[in-house]
Amino acid sequence: MRKTLFSLLLLLLASASLMAGGYQVRLQGTRQTGMGLTGTALKSGASDIFYNPGSLGFLGKKFELNLGGNAIISKISFRDLESDYSAQTDNPVSPPFFFYGAGKLTDKLVMGLGVYTPYGSKTVWPDDWKGRYLIQNIGLRAYYMQPTISYQLTDRLGLGAGFIYMYGKADIQKALPYNDANVNLSGSTTAMGFNLGVFFKASDKINLGLNYRSKIEVSLTDGDATFNIPTSLSAILPQNNKFSANLPMPANLDFGVSFQATDKLLLSLELDWVMWGVYDTLTFTFAEKGELLNSKNPRLYSDAYIPRFGLEYTANEKLTLRAGAYYDKTPTNKDYFNPETVSLNTMAFTLGFTYKPSDNFKVDFSFAQLFGQEMERAYTPAHFAGKYKSSATIPGLGITYSF
Amino acid sequence: MNRRYFNILAAVLLLSFTGCQPTIEDFPASSGNADFTRYVALGNSLTAGYADGTLYKSAQANSYPAILARQFAKVGGGTFVQPVVDNEIGLFVNKRVLGFSTDCKGITGLSPVLAEGSPVGLPAALAPVGYPVQNLGVPGAKTAHLIFPGYGNPAGLLTQPPSANPYYVRFASSASASVLQDAMAQNPTFFSLWIGNNDVLGYALAGGENPLGESITQTDVFNFAYNTLINTLTSNGAKGVVANIPDITSIPYFNTVPAMGLVLTAEQAAQLNGAYAQVENYIRTVVGIPNFSYNISFQAGPNPFVVEDRNFPYPLPKAFRVRQAKPGELILLTVPQDSLKCAGMGSFSIEKQRPYGIPQHFVLDQEEIQNIKTAVAAMNTTIKNLAEQKGLAFVDVASLLETAKTGMVYDGLNFTTTFVTGGIFSLDGVHMNQRGAAIVANAFIDAINNKYGAHIPKADITAYPGIVFP
Incomplete structure (x- = not known):
């Protein structure tokens, strides 16, 4: 048994290999990550602020603090379609984190605050890589702050709502075709949204959850565009310019079912609808020399439907074990696939466990391995085509203190 | 039971941290039925x-x-x-x-x-x-x-x-x-x-x-x-x-040099028209070709350059045999830019008081x-x-x-x-x-x-x- 499982895992790792689903990062709770990133129909405590504010009302303790983070070790390989040219990213480890605090105001009313990073990506291609006129480096990060209120309407039904205040920043570098010139675009902005959830105990064993997180349109204005260009061109292009751009953080509608199969075994099933279809065009508008610099870049994303599966086994009072899997189909368009966001069809497997030394304190570990399938993709407006393959290894850690 | 899970987890962690760069199959290079040895x-x-x-x-x-x-x-x-x-x-x-x-x-x-x-x-x-x-x-x-x-x-x-x-x-x-x-x-x-x-x-x-x-x-x-x-x-x-x-x-x-590259203000156009009228008048009266005309009218904005005309119908000295460039004619990159900009090449030489066509060897008609x-x-x-x-x-x-x-x-x-x-x-x-x-x-x-x-x-x-x- 041990050998079989072990070799199976080895095989999986050997046969593969980022973050699928555009630039979304759903690693917002260590328990949920261990269970295939399901969580809509689970009662997980303070981290329900993200996964389903509807179940937060069922908080077991009077007060709970949950803090955690992940290390995304992502690697992307590219090979040109018509040559032996290949390139590999040199991405730094990306550290998404989360923090939740929730407390009972009454038996049925819970308030909480969450700070988390549900969208982001960091891709660093080699300096001389072939796609540098499309993208050299990109760093996107969105920080969400979400005060939340949840009310247990009946013993079986909980409703919750959160207001989201977002701070987002972007840093993009591209090469320009004049010697080794490049342009650096950076900026930050804030925006608002909301998170609504319903949690329903259908029976003693079955829970249902529905969660809607709104789209947030990030409108970056007054960003800094720095053109590092030969001096002879400074008359044509100002070296310091301002730009604006729009990037949508799409809405999510998640539906989940959990089933307490035995005393010790909990199963969790979920289907997430990520409304990527809103990401149609990435438009850059510049304050000066717009006639030369403005661009509309088609992205033509499609909505994604992500099936997820997770299980949790309570070994004893102190130890809980978890595993899960999901399949995330890329929302990108095959003809408008820009290496700034290498999002491929991704199969993911997760593991996790919790060690609970005392009633007030627990430590959660999670581990996710993502295998981005090899896909042939092109960005036709730039005549740039190749095969991409990705992998991401994501260990995670969380601690929870409650009383 | 616990140890088994622990072993699996340890193996996965070990593998992942040693880093597995995803591999894409090599480009299937082949020479087909050609031989590139020499x-x-x-x-x-x-x-x-x-x-x-x-x-x-x-x-x-x-x-x-x-x-x-x-x-x-x-x-x-x-x-x-x-x-x-x-x-x-x-x-x-x-x-x-x-x-x-x-x-x-x-x-x-x-x-x-x-x-x-x-x-x-x-x-x-x-x-x-x-x-x-x-x-x-x-x-x-x-x-x-x-x-x-x-x-x-x-x-x-x-x-x-x-x-x-x-x-x-x-x-x-x-x-x-x-x-x-x-x-x-x-x-x-x-x-x-x-x-x-x-x-x-x-x-x-x-x-x-x-x-x-x-x-x-x-x-x-x-x-x-x-x-x-x-x-x-x-x-x-x-x-x-x-x-x-x-x-x-x-x-x-x-x-690179456009045939319609003679860009004039209204004032410059009027001066050139006046200058050409004087030359035409000279040719009619002094040289003795009645009704002679270059049929050139300069206007404000882009005008065709004046070029030397190989097929000029009158037996005038070479410098006077000129016409406007026609659409589709090409001016060579090597045409002397300073002559174009300052000496009146392509229009009229003030210094010599005569038309100054771009020489034929800079023009493809x-x-x-x-x-x-x-x-x-x-x-x-x-x-x-x-x-x-x-x-x-x-x-x-x-x-x-x-x-x-x-x-x-x-x-x-x-x-x-x-x-x-x-x-x-x-x-x-x-x-x-x-x-x-x-x-x-x-x-x-x-x-x-x-x-x-x-x-x-x-x-x-x-x-x-x-x-x-x-």
Whole structure:
């Protein structure tokens, strides 16, 4: 048994290999990550602020603090379609984190605050890589702050709502075709949204959850565009310019079912609808020399439907074990696939466990391995085509203190 | 139970932290049914790697045949040696670089200027390189030159007209050798041949003026030479690739100075009309041609330049035989800019008080353009037919240049035929820059892959330098 499982895992790792689903990062709770990133129909405590504010009302303790983070070790390989040219990213480890605090105001009313990073990506291609006129480096990060209120309407039904205040920043570098010139675009902005959830105990064993997180349109204005260009061109292009751009953080509608199969075994099933279809065009508008610099870049994303599966086994009072899997189909368009966001069809497997030394304190570990399938993709407006393959290894850690 | 899970987790963690870069299968490179063991390249300056008005080290190193050979090496290709010019300034003449120059009006701007430094001069420039070369491209060579024995004889440089070519003198195996013989001596398994451009280009660069000693090669001469080349090159069973002649009137050399380039204010237009009226009046009354008129009316805005008229109907002194340029006529890149801007060339010389047409050798008129097109069409028919007959790969450079006129994109880089900013041509407006050479090399690879069932990896265009900006 041990050998079989072990070799199976080895095989999986050997046969593969980022973050699928555009630039979304759903690693917002260590328990949920261990269970295939399901969580809509689970009662997980303070981290329900993200996964389903509807179940937060069922908080077991009077007060709970949950803090955690992940290390995304992502690697992307590219090979040109018509040559032996290949390139590999040199991405730094990306550290998404989360923090939740929730407390009972009454038996049925819970308030909480969450700070988390549900969208982001960091891709660093080699300096001389072939796609540098499309993208050299990109760093996107969105920080969400979400005060939340949840009310247990009946013993079986909980409703919750959160207001989201977002701070987002972007840093993009591209090469320009004049010697080794490049342009650096950076900026930050804030925006608002909301998170609504319903949690329903259908029976003693079955829970249902529905969660809607709104789209947030990030409108970056007054960003800094720095053109590092030969001096002879400074008359044509100002070296310091301002730009604006729009990037949508799409809405999510998640539906989940959990089933307490035995005393010790909990199963969790979920289907997430990520409304990527809103990401149609990435438009850059510049304050000066717009006639030369403005661009509309088609992205033509499609909505994604992500099936997820997770299980949790309570070994004893102190130890809980978890595993899960999901399949995330890329929302990108095959003809408008820009290496700034290498999002491929991704199969993911997760593991996790919790060690609970005392009633007030627990430590959660999670581990996710993502295998981005090899896909042939092109960005036709730039005549740039190749095969991409990705992998991401994501260990995670969380601690929870409650009383 | 717990230990089992722990073991699995430990194994997974260990594996993941040692890092597994996802692997994509290798490009399935293959030579198909061609053999690139011994590749030779024949042609003219384009093949030699001539750029920016001279032959210099780095452009030669990235000539299109050198780029091709680098790709061939991935499918069994052997060594490829060029007659190396070990100088970044150039052979005989200085290369052009993009720099700043101040015109007659005192305006400083970005334009091609001669690079500072010394080119390889005489006699060093003629010293034999002393080794056989696989790039047999000879700048200035016409098709028939490649089969002409003695084209590399130094004595031939001194005859009138010269019967040898200094670039070939450098690497000819003997005084009596021909380029074709030197190619065959290497028993090539594969060849590339891109020749014929100079059979019309010399004429075009001279503005179509025969008195300057350049004429279009007669079709039967071209056909004979081309047949000889192909028959000989394929005689030992070698495979190869041939390229046709693009419409040279599309290159920046002929398309940078617009025929409608005389931009006038209303005041300037009125002054010019007055000046021409005076000259017309003089010709009617003093010279005695009644009703004489230039039929020129200058207007505010862009006007056609005034050019010398070869077919002027009246027996006037040459300077007075002028007309406005017609739509479609081409002005050469070499037309003296200071004369245009400050001395009245293209309109009227105030100093001499007479019309000042752009000299004919800076202008391709419609008849001359037609002569070029007719000759190119005939040559291209021969090239294509012979390629088909002999089962050779055929590169339609003519179509490639047509496409480039409206713009091409590779790897996010935009290319057009525009001078300097277009990204394909070098600063002489005739030859490709190194990125342009890579585009051409890839067109050759496409043709070879297509013909011989090969799968040769394409060159990375972005890895080759374009025009360098100061």
